[in-house]
Amino acid sequence: MSTVDSERPIKVLVVDDEPGTAAAHSAYVDRVPGFRVVAAAQNGQQALQILADAQGSGEPIDLVLLDMTLPDLHGIDVAKRMRGRGLTTDIIAITAVRDLGVVRSAVATGITQYLIKPFSFAVFAEKLENHRRFISSMQSTGPDPSQAALDHAFSALRSTSASGALPKGLIAQTLNAIDEFLTANKEQAYSATELAAALGMSRVTARRYLEHLAEGQRALKQPRHGTRGRPEYEYRART
Structure with a gap:
């Protein structure tokens, strides 16, 4: 999990091989207060390079909006390589893929939320707000959190848009x-x-x-x- 300073915007990397979709998702991000797109990638290798460069510069990216069907790597493979390189950047999957095996793999690689295309801005914004609340709750628990504190933090990831x-x-x-x-x-x-x-x-x-x-x-x-x-x-x- 990334460590985010509440005084600055959450820095976001958008990963999607369709430029129009990436631009739409970036525009959505910029409409949600407290979030800012800092880069976009059209494939997995480019995403990994952007993340590594940001980490090396001392300005790590906080959140990746990751498509699952990229031209070079599956989104799950991108997530695995991120973890293998020690990148704890948070990930939200944004994809049309509904396969249960992919969803299970996403959970196993630390992807915290799964957003199925197509979706409205309202649903998208809720996922980002869920993420913000989760990070805030986790950072307020202290080094030795109680079970109740952890339950409260993870409850922030549950959508309430019904x-x-x-x-x-x-x-x-x-x-x-x-x-x-x-x-x-x-x-x-x-x-x-x-x-x-x-x-x-x-x-x-x-x-x-x-x-x-x-x-x-x-x-x-x-x-x-x-x-x-x-x-x-x-x-x-x-x-």
């Missing part, structure tokens, strides 16, 4: 649709009224979802200047 975990009345599919709409139109800010008109829902409903995204730091909320009467707020995707 619809039952949302506030009452919110639906995961609708939340993801609004989140993706804001992302697709990230240059523009929307009031609850404008979003409601664009997506065919009531203003009250739109506002509830927008507030939830803002509270979770997945959207930016700011007052709209120049409006009379009651203050109006607008929301936009984080960039």
Whole structure:
């Protein structure tokens, strides 16, 4: 497990052989506060070299977002070689591979989370937030942690994005649709009224979802200047 200073962003390496996918994942990372992409690799050997160079420079990478199907090495082989070289960098697998044997191998090589393509930004962001909480909890346990402290740390890796975990009345599919709409139109800010008109829902409903995204730091909320009467707020995707 990497040691992360809470005062600085978590440095991320994106590994995917498709440039468009790598760029999309990098853009997602940069939308999550506290994370920053520092490099991208299109194959396993390049990823290993980037990790080694970063380690040698004294600025090690904290987290690898690792595709399983690379042109030169399987993602599991990349993870094994990392561990064999003494690199304890944390890994989240991001892949379309659902084979149970691959999943078991991923766990055995220290991959802490497994994210199946395709996915929404909301699910992606949750994985990163899980990782942040896990690291924070592990670092706060001290050198001789109790069983309860370890249980609490590992519980941070469990996803809670099922619809039952949302506030009452919110639906995961609708939340993801609004989140993706804001992302697709990230240059523009929307009031609850404008979003409601664009997506065919009531203003009250739109506002509830927008507030939830803002509270979770997945959207930016700011007052709209120049409006009379009651203050109006607008929301936009984080960039």
